[in-house]
Amino acid sequence: MTEATAERMVPRETPETREFWAGARRGELVLQRCGPCQRPYFFPRPTCPNCGSSDVRWEPMSGRAQLCSYIISHRPAPGYTPPYVIALVTLDEGPRMLSNLVDVDPSPEALALDMPLQVRFEWRGDTALPVFAPVEEVR
Amino acid sequence: MQPGSIAIAGAAETEELGRLPDRSAIELHAESARGALADCGLTTADIDGVASAGVPPIDVAHYIGVRPTWIDSTSVGGCSFLLHVRHAAAAIAAGMARTVLITHGESGRSRVGQPRYAPDPQSARGQFEAPYGLTGPPTAFTVPALRFMHERGVSHEQLAMVAVAQREWSSRVPRAKMRERITVADVLESPLVAYPFHLLECCLVTDGGGALVVTAADRAADLPGRPVYLLGSGEASEAPLVSQMADPTSFRGFRDASASAFEQARLGPDDVDHLMTYDAFAHVPLYALEDIGFVKPGEAGGFVADGNTMPGGRLPMNTNGGGLSYTHTGMYGMFAIQEAVRQLRGTAAAQTDDVNVSFVQGVGGMFMSAGSLILANRRP
Numbered sequence: 454m455t456e457a458t459a460e461r462m463v464p465r466e467t468p469e470t471r472e473f474w475a476g477a478r479r480g481e482l483v484l485q486r487c488g489p490c491q492r493p494y495f496f497p498r499p500t501c502p503n504c505g506s507s508d509v510r511w512e513p514m515s516g517r518a519q520l521c522s523y524i525i526s527h528r529p530a531p532g533y534t535p536p537y538v539i540a541l542v543t544l545d546e547g548p549r550m551l552s553n554l555v556d557v558d559p560s561p562e563a564l565a566l567d568m569p570l571q572v573r574f575e576w577r578g579d580t581a582l583p584v585f586a587p588v589e590e591v592r
Numbered sequence: 593m594q595p596g597s598i599a600i601a602g603a604a605e606t607e608e609l610g611r612l613p614d615r616s617a618i619e620l621h622a623e624s625a626r627g628a629l630a631d632c633g634l635t636t637a638d639i640d641g642v643a644s645a646g647v648p649p650i651d652v653a654h655y656i657g658v659r660p661t662w663i664d665s666t667s668v669g670g671c672s673f674l675l676h677v678r679h680a681a682a683a684i685a686a687g688m689a690r691t692v693l694i695t696h697g698e699s700g701r702s703r704v705g706q707p708r709y710a711p712d713p714q715s716a717r718g719q720f721e722a723p724y725g726l727t728g729p730p731t732a733f734t735v736p737a738l739r740f741m742h743e744r745g746v747s748h749e750q751l752a753m754v755a756v757a758q759r760e761w762s763s764r765v766p767r768a769k770m771r772e773r774i775t776v777a778d779v780l781e782s783p784l785v786a787y788p789f790h791l792l793e794c795c796l797v798t799d800g801g802g803a804l805v806v807t808a809a810d811r812a813a814d815l816p817g818r819p820v821y822l823l824g825s826g827e828a829s830e831a832p833l834v835s836q837m838a839d840p841t842s843f844r845g846f847r848d849a850s851a852s853a854f855e856q857a858r859l860g861p862d863d864v865d866h867l868m869t870y871d872a873f874a875h876v877p878l879y880a881l882e883d884i885g886f887v888k889p890g891e892a893g894g895f896v897a898d899g900n901t902m903p904g905g906r907l908p909m910n911t912n913g914g915g916l917s918y919t920h921t922g923m924y925g926m927f928a929i930q931e932a933v934r935q936l937r938g939t940a941a942a943q944t945d946d947v948n949v950s951f952v953q954g955v956g957g958m959f960m961s962a963g964s965l966i967l968a969n970r971r972p
């Protein structure tokens with residue numbers, strides 16, 4: 454077991470992503486949805502990557518997701534104590550994002566693909582990062 | 593561009609591969625360049641075009657004394673050199689260059705004269721991937737693999753077989769870093785790096801380099817050495833973030849780049865005798881086999897496990913042992929091209945019979961960019 458050595462990395466927002474990070478501080482997962490094609494997308498930018506429209510607006514997501522894929526890292530990373538889970542999650546609204554799984558045993562037995570997840574927020578300084586935890590209830 | 597009108601006239605790797613702390617990255621470029629020029633009987637005075645990634649082509653040209661009038665600094669990760677060959681071919685066909693030198697050198701292990709990698713916290717990767725404890729390729733390139741295995745029915749044993757099959761090849765290659773034969777059990781008992789990936793399913797980290805001299809086929813015919821002809825090429829990209837692949841079980845870059853190459857060459861997968869495909873991790877060749885069209889979706893795991901890519905199999909694949917067993921400086925694509933050239937010239941350490949057409953598939957970043965080359969030992 455390798456001990457965590459330094460602080461976890463803190464992302465730095467840009468003007469284009471400010472609303473996403475402001476939402477995270479409020480405890481909301483906020484993405485942009487495109488007016489013409491109606492699809493929400495990730496990561497934030499001012500034009501829709503599906504159709505190119507700039508007619509996009511910020512909208513809170515449900516925070517519900519499914520486990521699409523994952524690895525269990527056994528490598529040391531700043532602020533992390535291996536083993537820890539890096540996951541690809543698919544939001545119920547469609548977009549996929551990378552994240553960590555929390556409140557779950559980092560073992561293949563505990564991590565079934567497609568298992569339902571719910572967003573949580575992990576504070577790093579004054580920045581909040583979306584992470585995900587398994588949910589028990591039937592949806 | 594006519595298939596076969598452009599040739600790789602010269603090709604060489606650094607004399608040694610592995611741990612080379614007495615040479616900096618740019619010197620590995622230069623040593624490779626000297627070797628490739630000697631291979632085709634040319635000197636720096638004959639070169640009017642330069643291309644490289646990692647160390648910029650301007651630096652390489654100045655270092656070795658070339659005065660270029662055509663420059664390509666395309667840097668899209670480990671497949672950059674495949675794109676350089678494609679771009680050089682286009683430039684030569686258009687009359688913008690006559691003889692192009694493409695170099696690679698990387699002090700991947702010793703880190704001598706090698707820039708440090710650090711994610712910018714304001715980049716998309718720095719905001720939305722790196723903060724989650726990603727430590728580079730072993731924890732990023734690997735993320736889609738479980739989904740692929742789940743959808744395609746690939747077992748852990750089949751994934752391990754990619755490493756076993758390639759070690760069968762490298763056991764015949766004196767220059768390969770890892771040459772001891774291994775079993776599926778050896779792979780599955782090696783330490784976990786990032787579940788489901790064990791150490792033996794992850795590429796090496798080495799120092800080394802390689803270079804190519806590309807010119808018109810007519811000019812190559814007048815040079816010493818045996819030219820290898822370019823029949824077709826392709827390039828494509830998907831997303832700079834592995835999490836943003838449209839489908840984590842299929843890489844659009846592989847699909848699009850290979851389709852371009854086949855179309856230009858007027859060939860299909862059945863015409864290919866030998867495959868070199870990037871293998872930073874054991875799942876990448878499985879994606880490539882399906883995305884290029886050598887097998888149908890769901891067949892790649894069984895195809896490798898059944899020995900089809902091994903010595904004596906019907907599609908010899910990664911015959912130097914690949915990035916898993918031969919060498920992997922960080923940008924492996926140059927070594928895939930070099931092995932294809934050797935197989936087509938009949939000079940490979942683990943030479944296979946009847947290789948007339950070789951397909952080289954590269955990837956850059958973590959399923960970010962792709963390049964394809966179809967090479968042949970004679971003009972069509």
Ligand SMILES: [Zn+2]
Pocket residue numbers: 487488489490491492501502503504505506
């Ligand atoms: Zn749209």
